[in-house]
Amino acid sequence: MDRISKWSPGGQYGPVLHQTDLYLLNPPIDIHPILAGKHSGFNLICNLSNGVVAGYTPDQRDREIPFFAKEEPATLPRTNVMYILTEISPWCTTIRNEKGITCADVTRALWKDYSEHYITEQEFEVLPPRLKEQVRRTGQARASPNWAAMYSPAAQTPPSAGQTTFKRFDWLRDRCYFEAMRKDDAYAEARLGFKAPNVFILTLTA
Numbered sequence: 001m002d003r004i005s006k007w008s009p010g011g012q013y014g015p016v017l018h019q020t021d022l023y024l025l026n027p028p029i030d031i032h033p034i035l036a037g038k039h040s041g042f043n044l045i046c047n048l049s050n051g052v053v054a055g056y057t058p059d060q061r062d063r064e065i066p067f068f069a070k071e072e073p074a075t076l077p078r079t080n081v082m083y084i085l086t087e088i089s090p091w092c093t094t095i096r097n098e099k100g101i102t103c104a105d106v107t108r109a110l111w112k113d114y115s116e117h118y119i120t121e122q123e124f125e126v127l128p129p130r131l132k133e134q135v136r137r138t139g140q141a142r143a144s145p146n147w148a149a150m151y152s153p154a155a156q157t158p159p160s161a162g163q164t165t166f167k168r169f170d171w172l173r174d175r176c177y178f179e180a181m182r183k184d185d186a187y188a189e190a191r192l193g194f195k196a197p198n199v200f201i202l203t204l205t206a
Contacts, residue, residue: 007072016078016100022197029197030076037180046178049169051111070104083199118163139166179205
C-alpha cells in the first residue's frame with residue numbers, strides 16, 4: 001500500500017485502539033509523516049502562539065498552502081487518546097477523539113492547550129531569573145493590541161486567582177513552531193512515570 005492510500009481518510013482502517021488495547025497489544029505506532037517531519041512534499045506550519053496552521057512545499061517555501069492532511073489519521077493504528085510532551089515546557093497535552101485522532105486534532109489541541117491556559121504563579125516562580133525575564137518580555141509583546149487581534153475569542157479569558165498574566169505559549173518564547181513528533185520511551189517514563197505507545201515527544205523550533 002502506498003503512502004497516499006495508507007494515510008488518506010476513509011473506512012479502510014482497523015478499529016480505533018483504546019488505552020487498554022495499547023497496553024495489551026503494545027503495537028508499533030507509525031506517526032503521520034507530516035507530523036513526524038518526514039513528508040518529502042509538505043512542511044507543516046503550526047504556530048502555537050497564534051493558531052496559524054498551514055504549510056509549504058520544499059520548492060516553494062515563500063508560498064503558503066492549506067494543510068491538506070488535516071483529516072488524515074495522526075497515527076496508524078489509530079488511537080482515541082494521545083499524550084504530547086515537549087522538552088521545553090512542563091505540560092502534557094492530552095488529545096481525545098473516539099473516532100480516532102486526526103492530524104487536525106493534534107494541531108488544534110496544542111493551540112488550545114497553550115493559548116487557553118495561563119502559567120500559574122507556582123510554575124512561573126520555578127523559572128530561573130533570566131528565563132522569567134524572557135517570558136515577561138514575550139508576554140508583554142504579545143499583549144500589544146496588534147498581536148492580540150489575532151487571538152481567538154477562547155484565548156481572551158482573563159487569568160483567575162493563582163495565575164499570572166502570561167499564557168503557556170509565552171513560556172515557549174520564540175520556539176513556538178511545531179517541528180516534529182517522535183517516540184522516546186525513556187523520556188516519557190522520566191516525565192510521566194510510565195511509557196505507552198501513545199505518548200509522543202514534540203520538538204518545537206523558532
